[in-house]
Amino acid sequence: MESGSVTTPFGRRAMTLGMLASQQIAETIEPGTTRNKWKLFRAICEARPALGVTDRALNVLDALLTFYPDNELSEDRGLIVFPSNAQLSIRAKGMTAATLRRHLAGLVEAGLIVRKDSANGKRYARRDRAGAVSEAFGFSLAPLLARAAEIEALAAQAVADRELMRITRERLTICRRDVAKLISAALDEGAAGDWEKITCIFREIVARLPRAPGLEHLTSVLDDMSLLREEIVNQLEMLTKVKKIDAKESQIERHIQNSNPESISDLEPAIETKQGAKLAARIGQQSVPLDDQVISATPEGARGGELRAGRCKRPLGEDGELKSFPLGLVLQACPQISDYGPAGHVGNWRELMSAAVVVRSMLGVSPSAYQDACSAMGPENAATVMACILERGGHINSAGGYLRDLTRRTEAGEFAIGPMLMSLVRANSSIRRQVG
Structure with missing residues (x-):
């Protein structure tokens, strides 16, 4: 794409300020910048939510990349691909023409590709006498190369967020299980304490989780659940210490009371x-x-x-x-x-x-x-x-x-x-x- 040039869409498609911004970004490629197209596509897939594209649109982008002859995207080799709708549909796994047009428009709106339409809207390339492409009309992949660093940063952040979400979910699951089983054990053993109130608090914390919780919801609930678990553990540890002291005293009392070897209760103690x-x-x-x-x-x-x-x-x-x-x-x-x-x-x-x-x-x-x-x-x-x-x-x-x-x-x-x-x-x- 020539520096300072503006390409408007063919036919009834309107020109938008977003298209103009995408074309301006495509012109800011640093000299000598190259990227492996498949690694860059993998990064786009990781950063898909942040880029605002659908999975079907990524299928179309995958098909477009197959028409680029080299594995390395480089401005020196040209960044425009010009497949026909029929060939693009085949490589997009049989996607219909109407669906293709819709997802191509989505890629343009997301700023991942730029249209470079010819006078009659056809996609083709002109070649010189040596067979090299002198001018091409179709879809420019220049925005991918211009935004490569941004896309890779978004992908790295998405991977980190996903890993943090997984760890937080695991910790919450373990903490929730611990609290539920500790309360159940306390109730079964008849431990002293207001366990009904603690159970209500536990249920209130669990009820705060929405159907599809985000990281903020999980972190907030995990903090409260951890505090509740710590409180329960402290209370049960105190009861355990008291029982140990009582057990020692009862052992001394039994030793004194059962000193008579002829006592029947020493042999077969009854349950009181x-x-x-x-x-x-x-x-x-x-x-x-x-x-x-x-x-x-x-x-x-x-x-x-x-x-x-x-x-x-x-x-x-x-x-x-x-x-x-x-x-x-x-x-x-x-x-x-x-x-x-x-x-x-x-x-x-x-x-x-x-x-x-x-x-x-x-x-x-x-x-x-x-x-x-x-x-x-x-x-x-x-x-x-x-x-x-x-x-x-x-x-x-x-x-x-x-x-x-x-x-x-x-x-x-x-x-x-x-x-x-x-x-x-x-x-x-x-x-x-x-x-x-």
């Missing part, structure tokens, strides 16, 4: 549920298959760690016992609880109690309410009640309040699980008949 024994300690004692055999922990007042089969000794009615029902009957009455088992199913009482802990957290029942229910009913019956509450979730406004009321009624001898289970069995049977 009224003193806040953890559910996990009860879960670890039982693994019963799907049958009518149910083994419960030592009833209150029993000595020597005796085990009772088929029932859990708790105050109720005249006989003072709260009966445990067969696991098969519980699963028939409450089929939904199976979805929350360790592997998506419940095959024994231990798995039922594990599923009940998950459901308890999901329904918003506090650890203290569930622990009180285990103390009053026994862990098997408490898990059965949680399965019933899950099954009747649509009719219960406050699962925690409902469980506390059942616990109070159990301690007063006014609650029996049997009617609740049989009602659910009948309800599920009628539903299956309607569906069938």
Whole structure:
């Protein structure tokens, strides 16, 4: 392109100030500047969002570059290519003429190519007697060479931003997982603290993430999530230190109290549920298959760690016992609880109690309410009640309040699980008949 020349488009296409600016940029190529066309095209692909071109437009630019005879773009060899629409369509993988024109216009508007139209709008080249091209009309690739340094800088920035985005996403994912599992562990272990409030804060932070978050959103959420994780870890570390101190003191007390070698409790210690024994300690004692055999922990007042089969000794009615029902009957009455088992199913009482802990957290029942229910009913019956509450979730406004009321009624001898289970069995049977 001659210095100071201006080329206007052929036909009804209007001249714009953007085209004029692109032509002026194309004239600012430093002498001796060269670039490998394919490396430059790769940089354009990396910087595509910043340049404002579509992926289809880049396909057209790729086809145009194939018509340039050399791999090195150089002003000395000329920078104008003049393919026909038919040949350009073939190299653009069969793109239609109308689509070609639209994407060529997009490349011109983005300032990546410049039109140099002939008098009749045709693309061709004039050659001298030696066969060298003396003048050509078509598309000039001069803007690519003139903007090469800018394009490469944009590409490097795009790669750096993409890598920073990837690292930030990974850190946020790990931090989010850590917070969720630490809260779950604290709730399962019954650790002291306002874990419901912490859970609400965690959900609020997660809710701030839009569907397609940018780097600023990810960085802001990561900062808040990191602070929350640090707070949770500090709180749990303090609880752990307190437990270690209490454990040392209890070891000294047991050493003094159990100095009598004839003590039965030294051989088979009983579980004192009224003193806040953890559910996990009860879960670890039982693994019963799907049958009518149910083994419960030592009833209150029993000595020597005796085990009772088929029932859990708790105050109720005249006989003072709260009966445990067969696991098969519980699963028939409450089929939904199976979805929350360790592997998506419940095959024994231990798995039922594990599923009940998950459901308890999901329904918003506090650890203290569930622990009180285990103390009053026994862990098997408490898990059965949680399965019933899950099954009747649509009719219960406050699962925690409902469980506390059942616990109070159990301690007063006014609650029996049997009617609740049989009602659910009948309800599920009628539903299956309607569906069938």
